[in-house]
Amino acid sequence: MASSASPAPFTTEILPVVLSDIDFPREADVPCIQQSSVTFANLHKAADIITKHIAPVAFPTETVYGLGASALSSTAVRQIFAAKNRPSDNPLIVHISSVSQLQRVLHTKVPEVYEPLVQKFWPGPLTIILPLPDPIRNKDGTETPAVSPACTPGQTTFGVRMPSHPVARALIAITDTPIAAPSANASSRPSPTTAMHVFTDMAGRIPLILDGGPCNVGLESTVIDGTVSPPAVLRPGGVSIEDIRKYGGPLWKDVVTGKSEAGRDEKVRTPGMKYRHYSPKAKVVVFVGQGDGSGGQVAKYLRDLTGDLKIGVLPSRSFNLTSWDDEMKKKVSIVKELGKSGAEISRNLFAHLRDLDDAGVDLIIAEGVGEEDEGAAIMNRLRKAATELLDNGQHIVKK
Known part of the structure; x- marks a missing residue:
């Protein structure tokens, strides 16, 4: 079923970011950004909107443009569903800026089964399926889910990836918040690979689009599941199945391709399996x-x-x-x-x-x-x- 909440009306800004203003070495946790640049100012404006849970913002990744909000807040995540008119039972992928952020904020380690693939393809267009982390125990004795249940409707697992696009990684690092981010298009439409594609679908629905130019991969990330035996590719994408077999080590030699379609009442573990996607009007x-x-x-x-x-x-x-x-x-x-x-x-x-x-x-x-x-x-x-x-x-x- 689609989210019934109506998105608040916004005057949508398209703000430029320049990739060369950002230096994010592969092993670093924090980017270096030219502080006097428009890029610095616009990244921090987007980060402020995300950390205050005002609304989702759109930003470029190497795959497609994403529509991001804090993966820790159900209020923020529901705003994504409302803006896209996305079915509420369609899970979201969580994006991180570093492995240390995964460990510090979500108290989750990369399982051994994924290590060779993460070493090769992170940051990059690869999503891994992980067991949900234990809830966080609050001082008053109550517990809070580490990942918003709105990201993982009815699931005991969640998908996570580290994008390689410097704007995406920098935004996630500045907020120091794992960001839930599906593609920044109206639900069922073709995914956006430019800021203007996002504006066509999202104008008035979100406050801000960071324009980092066209995406260079163009298709969403590959989603792999190492929690099952044999391991499976749940969604083909920016990393080929041949490369999963080549670089994954012995455990991934017999990787299977999971079914790409799910039944009407079936719960799904990754986006793109249950509903019609990527469809133009024609x-x-x-x-x-x-x-x-x-x-x-x-x-x-x-x-x-x-x-x-x-x-x-x-x-x-x-x-x-x-x-x-x-x-x-x-x-x-x-x-x-x-x-x-x-x-x-x-x-x-x-x-x-x-x-x-x-x-x-x-x-x-x-x-x-x-x-x-x-x-x-x-x-x-x-x-x-x-x-x-x-x-x-x-x-x-x-x-």
């Missing part, structure tokens, strides 16, 4: 294994279309639009190249879905990719965005 049809797109299912689909539709196409590795015949070409209004490499496609996917929505297309035809390396994460997002998926001309999924 209908999205994804073609997998269709060659250059000049014949077969793509051609038949285009030629069978009737009516005055504005169509956008997202080609990547195989679609060769120069080989399309005139009948196919005249039906296409806009083409946005996703790129050839997995990194390019990942970086461009959400942005191009938004671009085509902004152009007012009625239909988006997207080229699927193989699921090796970054392909698993790309196809995970395309499947969730798709209205229809045609796989080698045989399997059709309609939503």
